[in-house]
Amino acid sequence: MLDADIRLRLDRLDLDAVLSVQAGEVVALLGPNGAGKSTVLRALSGLLRLDGGKVELDGTVLEEPAKHIRVAPEKRPVGLMFQEYLLFPHLSAVENVAFGLRARGVDRRAARERAAAALERLGVAKVAEARPGNMSGGQQQRVAMARAMVTEPKLLLLDEPLAALDVSTKTDVRRQLRATLRESQAANVMVTHDLLDAVALADRMFVIEDGGIAQSGTPAEVTARPKSRYVADLVGVNLLRGTARGTALELDGGGRLVTGQEMSGQVLALIAPHDVSVSRDRPDGESSPNVWPGQIGAVDLMGDRVRVRVDGTPTITAEVTPAAVDALNLDAGGQLWASVPPTSIHSYLP
């Protein structure tokens, strides 16, 4: 079980993050670039010093600056899988994987056997004697994973494990990672920028923004109620802020909406794009009290759906079918009317 309160300052980043992870749990760490995700991992592994706070793993304090306690990275039962893998180029796959075991005193033969078995489990036994330079990206990824996990660490840190893979490999590897993590009894912390990874692999997730934890919860909770623009963008929904008085919602950026719930005070309001209707002419007052005009800001084709951003008060993104793009002649730009039924506006406390 990991109990961490990480406080450190690095260049322009002021990091202050608290997280806890149970044994066997997978926690995902998401956030925009520069938010501090990788820094958290490096701090947990000991490669970066804390300025304040504490890191405690299974009852042992690994670092506590206030009490001058610091366990060197090589002495921590922590496994770290790097974003760029960092496989030793002069060693073969099996030697790479055996490295951690031998460094911890396992004799050469036993280390080799365990390493070979680990590679076998991950399905890359055939590259055991190959050097990293002669492997594909997917193979390197699996070797890197085997290397981090073979020492059976109590805390496993994965830095963007799937980021460097191409789309077709990614799906397979994600599935494999899921199976592997399921078996592991370590506390697992995975940094990713892909919400899909979090949803598919994690039991809980933390969102880091600007050096602090902006939101945490199960993936379902977080995606249902994003509390920041970053998460909202990640999930792909509209997120507005405002002050509620009953069902009346006065938006911070200007504009007024009628919601489906009675709330009061500062709230966040989530509107799914597919709940937003757009038209060229002003809809009549019956359909919805939430109707306003705007200029077409952007039209993005996303697979079989199209997203239209309407810049108005407020700015809102709607989802339409490709057919509607033609019907409404959206490519020409110009004015558009947006409309949202009150029941589609989900308000909640920030």
Added chain:
Amino acid sequence: MRNDRARMGVAVICLAIVAMLAAACGTSSSSTVRTTSASQKVSGTVVVFAAASLKDAFDQIGKQFEQANPGVSVKFNYAGSSSLATQIKQAAPADVFASADTTNMDTVTNDNLASGPKNFASNTLEIMVGAGNPKHIKSVSDLANSDVKVAVCASDVPCGKYTQEVFKKAGVTVQPVSEETSVSSVVTKVTLGEADAGVVYTTDVKAAGDKAAGVAIPADQNVTAEYPIVALKDAPNKDGATAFINYVLGSAGQKVLESFGFKPAGK
């Protein structure tokens, strides 16, 4: 593909031959020589290979010679006489050779590269010590003391041969700390304070001024170094060579040599 290889081979050989021919044919003399056989007027450049111990004296002679013969420039190459003799035998382009001993002059004349050398000066040896003679050296036998660091010329350099003769005459075995390639290097080692003493020419001690002091070697232990000078048979500037040698042997040259501490030639 095969054509390319063959063509490259031919090109390489052709270019190599051209390069070698160019090198072989291009050995023209460097100096602009206009030797007019009839007139006595000397011109052009005169290249003089002279023993290291002649440097200061010959620099002066060279200046005076140039003043007396406008349009002439004298260039000197100073080194140990054995080194100079070797260079001359390897066809270095020199007009005049002035050696610090007859042995090295003989190697040049024996190879038929010159004939009829004339002695123009003589020199004796002297012990050079640091200014103030800190180690209180008084004689050649003092040089055999183990706490005295003595630098000498290497034995193939004239000054080195002379030094060995002096040691033999004095009945002394000296262990030098270094055998230098020219007498100037011995002077440097002593004036820099690295060596306590060095065996050099009398003229070197005089030239060092107050940077060093001298300890005389008595005549019965000393040797007389005879300096011969000769014009080389393949001299690019034969008239210039003759004129220079005449100047050295003449009263003006002899006066300069005397002022630097050289003695007149024996024989």
Added chain:
Amino acid sequence: MSRSGQGFNPVIAGLAAIAALFFILPLTGLVIRAPWSSMTKTITSSTSLDALWLTLIASLATTALALIFGFPLAWLLARVQFRGKALVRGLTTLPMVLPPVVGGIALLLAYGRRGLVGEPLYSAVGFSLPFTTPGVIVAESFVAMPFFVITLESGLSSMNTRLEDAARSLGASRLTVFRRVTLPLIAPSLLAGTVLAWSRAVGEFGATITFAGNLPGVTQTAPLAIYISQSSGKIDEAIALSLVLVVVSLAVMIGTRNRSRSA
């Protein structure tokens, strides 16, 4: 050549041929003019053996010093930020571009009997470096160590130091990281730097003769002996000794050729 689609270029081929010949001809000349009949006697004369032996131990000692002192210096320059680093790097590599005889004079002024450091040393223990074999080693180190430092520094800084992080995260102590990750990765430049320093030390002349002097058996290394021989007309001795040096150097070059290509 033809596979890459680039045609045969006579100008480049020709210039390259001239360059190659430029180096091959002198060496060929050495071999052809060598006094083969008296070779064994010349090489085994006491002067030659003294010179070769001295060259061997002095160059090896110089190389060892380069490793011991040059490695930390290279490490410092490659890995540590400190003020005045550019100056330190400039000064410690200056001997590379300095004419060796200038180096010899500078050494005299520092470590000679009246030198900045040499004088107190002499007053204290009565020892001074000129005219001694250690003096030869000092002269050779002065010119050879910078080559080692520069080569190793470039190898160290071009290495991905995050691999060392990875090794530590796997449980390797700092010593293990150095031994199993850093060293193997810098091995090519380490080897190249060592060979470079050694060969520079073997060929050192100007600084040696100026600082250490010339005495057979004590300070007369092979290059000095060769110079003395040729300047006194003993060309055969000079050629014989030169050939020995050429053969040894060639052997070292060939032996380390493949392994010293930088990673």
